[in-house]
Amino acid sequence: MTSDAVIFTGGPIRLFGPDMEAEAPPALLIEGGRVRAVGTEADVRSAAHSAPREVDLDGRTLMPGFVDAHAHTILHGSGLDWVDLSDAKTIGDLVALLQRRAEENPDGAIRGYGYDQSKLAERRHPSAADLDEVSRTRPVQIQHASGHGYAVNTVVLQDSGITAGTPTPEGGRIDRDNAGKPVGVIFDSACDLLTGAEGVKVGNHGPNFHLPMGNDEIARLFDLGQQSFLAAGITTICDAQVTELEMAAYLDARDNGRLKVRAHLMYLSSKIDQLRNLGLVSRLGDDRLELHGVKLYADGSVIARTAYIGDHHCCGKPSPKGYLYHEPRELADLITTAHAMGLRTATHAQGEEPIGMVLDAIEAARKTNPRSNLRHRIEHCGFPSEDQIAKMNRVGVVPVPQPMQVHLYGDSLLEEYGEYGGRFYPYGSFERNGVPVVVSSDAPVTMPAPVRAAWVAMTRATLAGTAAGDTQGVTRASALTGITRTPAHLLDRPDLGSLEVGRRADLVLLDTDPVTAPVDALPTAAVTETWVAGERVWNQQGIA
CATH class of the missing domain: 3.10.310.70 (Diaminopimelate Epimerase; Chain A, domain 1)
Known part of the structure; x- marks a missing residue:
């Protein structure tokens, strides 16, 4: 960790604390890998323990590094x-x-x-x-x-x-x-x-991403994926499907000084017995790399039409029913086992029935053993009912969707499923029910571009320019905290997601202020620099 002191001035500084719009100090000091002080230039200069280096933002916006709660590094590299x-x-x-x-x-x-x-x-x-x-x-x-x-x-x-x-x-x-x-x-x-x-x-625990490849190729693809995240201003990710292949790649990157992002790993449920045999009954790791929990699958993919979403066809066209990965009892046993071990779960579920299976299993697990500190998740959460969304709030379950999929695939869903297709990833309903709004990429399913994704969460704009679900957009505040503070909280990282004093100095510099810019300007906001732990790790010439 660097101990260099750096003062930032000369542009909007967005802390993303409790009052996102009002907090814009003229200067910010980082030192020892954390935010040391915010305030006037004189205030922060006096707080430095060593002679600070100065960075002139030159009108650029400084804000917390983005947190992507669902991505796949090696798959993205592929x-x-x-x-x-x-x-x-x-x-x-x-x-x-x-x-x-x-x-x-x-x-x-x-x-x-x-x-x-x-x-x-x-x-x-x-x-x-x-x-x-x-x-x-x-x-x-x-x-x-x-x-x-x-x-x-x-x-x-x-x-x-x-x-x-x-x-x-x-x-x-x-x-x-x-x-x-x-x-x-x-x-x-x-x-x-x-x-x-x-x-x-x-086995039947998820899609297998891995075609045969050697260790050198795996490392090369890892580096490609990681550089893409850094270029998008993403400083923390949750890799949402990890097997022995990904785990070895992350450890190799860490041990050889190549790991630049902070990574939280969800191990696939096919390995849950091995985790239990090793005594891994909680998070394991440090502030840069940790085993965070268990990834499970309930059904298939909406985009591939293998999700188990039932009979919701439109316009006389047949609708594929999809399939479940597990029988309900088997899935419930996996979730209950992980919960009892003290491990967070992140379960892929798209259709209303599989979403219900996950919610019922988590509710039952909490009744037996409350473990209120465990933040369980439903990945994607494509078509929940309003009652299920209200239940998420009661049971303490966080949906983790990807709004760019609405942008890229919403038109075909509207064509095939009619009005029901417009409910895909119902962010507006999440916000109205007090459920956390998390904006992620699922890279490579969509390219990592957090501010653009936040724009889609606000507007629900599809490629054809229509709005997929007129009532399903969220406020700007929810969308922007959905790429910073909210996913950091989901990952149990109170030290990330904002630039309040004492937080980690993970920063992104943008050419646009997403807090005040016109909504239509957000899709083209560009990252100019990315910093992790007080060190610049990417600029527009590549890795710094």
Whole structure:
């Protein structure tokens, strides 16, 4: 930790304390990795224990570093490294983009990320036959925008041993033709089949993100993901799905001085028995890296149409029902076990029924053992009812959605589900019911851009310019604290999320003041510098 004293002056200083708008001191002093003083320049200068260095903000805005309560570092690095398929409009577009990468890199697997079948003209997932046009001799694997599954070519099906005789695992999906032959679309728990004999296996506890790769590649992807977070002004993350692969990568980054962000890790529930056998019955770590709790899955993905959201179709179009990862009793046992151990839970649940399963399990666990200090979460929380939102407040459960998904995918949900689709991630209902408003990215499902995400939480603007749910926007104060103070509180980090005296000196410098700028200016607000523990770790030239 640095002991250098630094004084900031010359621009708006937003502390994000109890009164976000009123607090704007002319100067701020950091020293010893914390905020030492705020006030006039003379006040803060007199508080310094050593001769301070001065930083002229030159009109830029200083505010707390952003806290992203749901992201995936290595998966995000993969999304940045692989072929970007997010703008593809047809399957032919996908094939052409992948062919270009194959020509540029003549060896090894050809991988892409970010396709969305609802945005393709064909309105379907690419098949193995489609991807065979890229290569019939090299593996071709493209990950869906949700991160929940892959479309693969025939080489991958053969190498993975996926045949007509392969059973579809619980909580998974293997698309087949009329004869039962797999067509190359593999989702959720079925992705275990793609990780190789020595790869990570998660069973019916979640989607398996991990294609075979070596330690050097894992470290490279970790660094790519981390740099993207820093470039977005994010100084603290919660990695919302950790297996032995991610844990080893974080420890390697820490031990080799490469870990710049603060990271809170949610270990996947498939490993809960191992955690108990090791005696890990609470948080473990320090102010930079900690094992925070357990990640669970109740159902699939809204974007991939595998979430268990029931019969909410529109306009005469059939609606896929999706599936559950666990039977209700099995999920309840996992949540109850984690709670009894003293571990926080973060459960992916999108549909009303799986959300109800999670709330019932947490309510029952609290009746047996109150443990009021444990902040349990529902990740995404796509379509809760109003009664369920009120219950979240009573039971002490925090939803952790990602508003940029409303922006990117809201139009297709409105088209397929009508008015019900406009309730996707009902932030306005959370705010009205006194439920904390948390704004996260789920990177790489959406790119980390906290102020832009806060803008979507306020406006509910979709790509087509419509408002997805007219009553579901939140106030500016809730949206901006949703990327700072509120997620810091969720992570049990009272030392983060604001710049009050004594807090950690995690800072972001912006070219726009998000507290006073016109709402329409927020999407283009740019980060110019990122600081962690009183040290500049990123500027617009890269890692400082």
